Amino acid sequence: MADDFIRLSDPFRRELLAHCYRMLGSVHDAEDLVQETYLRAWKAYDRFEGRSSLRTWLYRIATSACLTAIEKRTRRPLPTGLGSDCDPADDLxxxxxxxxxEPVPDEAVGADPASIVTERETIRLALVAALQYLPPRQRAVLILRDVLRWSAKEVAELLDTSTPAVNSILQRARAQLTEVTEDAVVEPSDHDQRELLDRYATAFEAKDIPAIVGLFTADVVWEMPPFKSWYRGPDAVATHLAIRCPGDIRVVPTRANGQPAFGLYIGGEPFNLQVLTIGEKGISHVVNFLDTTLFDVFGLPASVAP
Known part of the structure; x- marks a missing residue:
């Protein structure tokens, strides 16, 4: 029985991690909740009657666990969600x-660059950040209906409510999400994106600030959790980098949330994880995550040659 459960349930692990991540906004919390989901399911597997698919059953357990977890935690924002942009000359x-x-590795949730754009969009930082503003049940309904494409009846059964109630919750969630989400990003071709990323990495390692900000859009946003301070526009970012850009920089490419990313090292040691949003006119958003525990999550080296 246990062997059957492991064999049949393991193929769903990555998509369940993506689901829990969308709900919680934390890769660490999502990993814990997936483990809890599998433990609960394994203990109850002898009572699984097959009235729904195993995949649906696992999603029911995972969503219930996420809703319970959210009740005990506050939402996870980015600095841009807490206030207006700052003067880069001021202290952070x-x-x-x-x-x-937190960001999530593409590899962990199956959002590889070859997947269709609509699949990658469901895990982008801007969407996951926006989901954090929704009440827990609205968040769950919107993800289950609009991302996983469950029917209203299936969602109603999971949440122990009525189909009309689910449709009403979904309408409110969509309206609220529209108020806080950015416009859809139109990405350049793969060739143009690779060329831009190469130029960005080269400029960063050379500490060539004019070259770095020359790759930005006119309304670029630069933010750095855990600092609340964030900046808008190439001039503000250039001022910030001129004040704080240290020496001996190395960057290692990776991917997060269906977007290009870099692990940035100072003097050979992890410094921050940058997640970039790239549009047709250049880099429009850079989130610098200063939590160096993420380097291990992303499989990045513990150190590099300076």
Whole structure:
């Protein structure tokens, strides 16, 4: 029985991680909840009657676990969700105990670059950040209906409510999400994106600030959790980098949330994980995650030659 459960359930692990991540906004919390989901399912597997598919049953357990977890935690924002942009000449404002949104490796959730754009869009940082503003049940309904394409009846059964109630919750969630989400990003071709990323990496390692900000859009956003301070526009970012850009920089490419990313090293040691949003006119958003525990999550080296 246990062997059957492991064999049949393991193929769903990555998509369940993506589901829990969308709900919670934290790769660490999502990993814990997937483990809890599999433990609960394994203990109850002898009572699984097959009235739904195993995949649906696992999603029921995972969603229930996520809703319980959300009740005990506050939402996970990015700095841009907490206030207006700052003067880069001012001291950085520490976010203190704010539980920040975290990125997730593409490899962990199956959002590889070859997947269709609509699949990658469901895991992008901007969407996951926006989902954090929704009440827990609205969040669950929107993900189950619009991302996983469950029917209203299936969602109603999972949440122990009526189909009309699910449709009403979905309508409110969509309306609220529209208020906080950015416009869809139109990405350049793969060739143009690779060329831009190569230029960005080269400029960063050379500490060539004019070259770095020359790759940005006019309204680029630069943010750095756990600091609340964030900046808008190439001039503001250039001022920030001129003040704080240290020496001996190396960058290692990776991918997060269906987007290009870099592990940035200072003096050979992990410094931050950058997740980039790239549009047709250049780099429009850079989130610098200063939590160096993410390097291990992303399989990045513990150190590099400076």
């Amino acid at each position: 404002v520490d976010g203190g105990e704010v539980p920040w949104l």
